[in-house]
Amino acid sequence: MRNATLLMKIVLKMEFFRKEKGGVWSSLSLILAIPFAILLYNLFYAVFKNTYQTLAVTGNETALLGIIFLTGTVLFIVTSFVPAVNAFYLSESVESYLPLPLKPYQILLGKAAHPLLTAYLWNTIITAPLLLMYMVQAESGVTFFLYAIVIWLTFPVLPFLFVTTFLMIVMRFINISKYKIVPK
Amino acid sequence: MIEITDVSKNFGGRTVVRDLTLQVPEGKIFGFLGPNGAGKSTTIKMITGILPLDSGSIVINGTDITTDPLKAKRHFGYVPDKSDAFLRLKGREYLNFIADIYGVPEDQRNDRITYYTEQLDINEALEDQLHTYSHGMRQKAVLCGVLLHQPDVWILDEPLTGLDPKSAYTLKKLMREQADAGKTIFFSSHVLEVVEQLCDEVAIIDKGELRFQGEMHELKEEFREGKTLESLFLELTGDA
Numbered sequence: 032m033r034n035a036t037l038l039m040k041i042v043l044k045m046e047f048f049r050k051e052k053g054g055v056w057s058s059l060s061l062i063l064a065i066p067f068a069i070l071l072y073n074l075f076y077a078v079f080k081n082t083y084q085t086l087a088v089t090g091n092e093t094a095l096l097g098i099i100f101l102t103g104t105v106l107f108i109v110t111s112f113v114p115a116v117n118a119f120y121l122s123e124s125v126e127s128y129l130p131l132p133l134k135p136y137q138i139l140l141g142k143a144a145h146p147l148l149t150a151y152l153w154n155t156i157i158t159a160p161l162l163l164m165y166m167v168q169a170e171s172g173v174t175f176f177l178y179a180i181v182i183w184l185t186f187p188v189l190p191f192l193f194v195t196t197f198l199m200i201v202m203r204f205i206n207i208s209k210y211k212i213v214p215k
Numbered sequence: 216m217i218e219i220t221d222v223s224k225n226f227g228g229r230t231v232v233r234d235l236t237l238q239v240p241e242g243k244i245f246g247f248l249g250p251n252g253a254g255k256s257t258t259i260k261m262i263t264g265i266l267p268l269d270s271g272s273i274v275i276n277g278t279d280i281t282t283d284p285l286k287a288k289r290h291f292g293y294v295p296d297k298s299d300a301f302l303r304l305k306g307r308e309y310l311n312f313i314a315d316i317y318g319v320p321e322d323q324r325n326d327r328i329t330y331y332t333e334q335l336d337i338n339e340a341l342e343d344q345l346h347t348y349s350h351g352m353r354q355k356a357v358l359c360g361v362l363l364h365q366p367d368v369w370i371l372d373e374p375l376t377g378l379d380p381k382s383a384y385t386l387k388k389l390m391r392e393q394a395d396a397g398k399t400i401f402f403s404s405h406v407l408e409v410v411e412q413l414c415d416e417v418a419i420i421d422k423g424e425l426r427f428q429g430e431m432h433e434l435k436e437e438f439r440e441g442k443t444l445e446s447l448f449l450e451l452t453g454d455a
C-alpha cells in the first residue's frame with residue numbers, strides 16, 4: 032500500500048499542482064468566483080427550500096434525496112469520462128510505471144487517482160452542499176449526519192467504476208489510443 | 216544474468232520477435248544491435264515487463280519476469296529511449312520517488328544523488344521540473360534513478376541518443392565500471408561505433424530473428440578478412 036500511496040501522491044502532484052498556471056487572470060477569476068458561488072448557493076438554497084416545503088406537504092420530501100443522488104451520479108459519469116480516458120488509455124505513463132517493482136493494483140490506483148479525485152471535487156462542490164441543505168430543512172439529527180458522511184465518501188466510487196468498466200468494454204472494440212495526444 | 220529462451224511476440228498477426236534465445240552474461244557489456252524495426256525495443260519491453268511474452272521465458276538473475284515480476288524488477292534498472300513520464304516533477308522529487316520505490320535508505324540516497332548528479336552534470340538542475348530539461352538531461356536523470364538503487368542488471372534502450380560527448384563519455388565509463396564490478400549491462404543501439412568501442416559481446420537481430428551472437432573478438436576476426444563492422448552488420452541484416 033505504501034508504494035500505491037507514493038505513486039498516487041506523485042500523480043496528483045503532477046496533475047493538480049504542476050500544470051501550467053493561467054497567471055494573474057486565472058487567480059483573479061478564482062477570487063471573483065468565491066462571492067459569485069456564495070450568491071449562487073444562496074439562490075439555490077431558496078429554490079431548494081421552496082421545493083422541500085412543497086414536497087413535505089404530501090410527505091414526499093425524501094424524493095429530493097433521490098434527485099440529489101441522481102444528479103450526482105450523472106455528473107460523476109460525465110465528468111469522470113474524459114479524465115478516465117486520458118488516464119487509462121491516452122497517457123503513456125504506464126510504460127514508465129511497469130518496469131518499476133509495483134504490483135498491478137498499485138499502478139491501477141496510481142492511474143485512477145486523478146479521475147477519482149476529480150469526481151470527489153465535484154462531490155464536494157455539488158453533493159455536499161445539497162446534503163447540507165437537506166439536513167437544515169429536515170432538521171436532521173446526528174444519525175443522518177453520520178449516514179450522510181458515509182454516503183458522501185462512497186458515493187463517487189460506483190459511478191467511477193461504471194465509467195471505467197464501460198470504457199474497458201468499449202476499448203476492446205475500438206482502439207482510440209492510436210489517436211492519442213500525449214498529455215504534457 | 217539475463218536468459219532469454221525461445222521468446223516470440225506477435226502484433227496483430229505479425230511476428231515481431233521469433234524464437235529469440237539469448238544469454239547475457241554477468242560482468243560484460245552486451246550490445247543488442249539491429250536496424251530500425253528489427254525488434255530490439257520489443258525485446259527490451261518484454262525483458263522489463265512492459266509487454267507480456269507470447270511464448271518462451273525471460274529469467275533475470277534467476278527470477279522469471281512472467282512468474283515473479285516484482286522480484287525480477289528489483290534486479291534491474293531500465294533506461295528507456297525516451298523519458299516522457301514524471302515531467303512535472305522536479306529532478307530531486309523524481310529521484311526521491313525512485314529511491315522510495317526501491318527502498319533506498321535516506322542517508323545513502325542523499326549521498327548517491329549528490330555524487331551521481333555531479334558526475335552526470337545535472338546537479339544544478341535538480342530543483343527544476345523535468346519538462347524543462349533537454350532530452351539528454353532527462354536521460355541523465357533517469358540514469359541517476361537507476362544508479363540510485365544500484366541494480367545488478369542494467370537495461371538501456373538507445374542510451375547514448377541525445378547525449379553530449381562529455382555525458383556520453385561519462386555514461387560509457389560508468390557502464391564499463393559496472394561491468395567490471397560484475398554487473399550485467401544490456402543495451403540496444405544501432406550506432407556501430409559505440410558497439411565497437413564498448414561491447415564485450417554482441418547480438419544482432421533483424422526482422423525479429425537472431426542473426427549473430429558472439430564476443431567482439433569473434434566479430435573482429437571477421438575484420439581481418441577485410442570487413443568492417445558496418446559491412447558485416449549490413450550483410451547480417453540482409454541490406455548489403
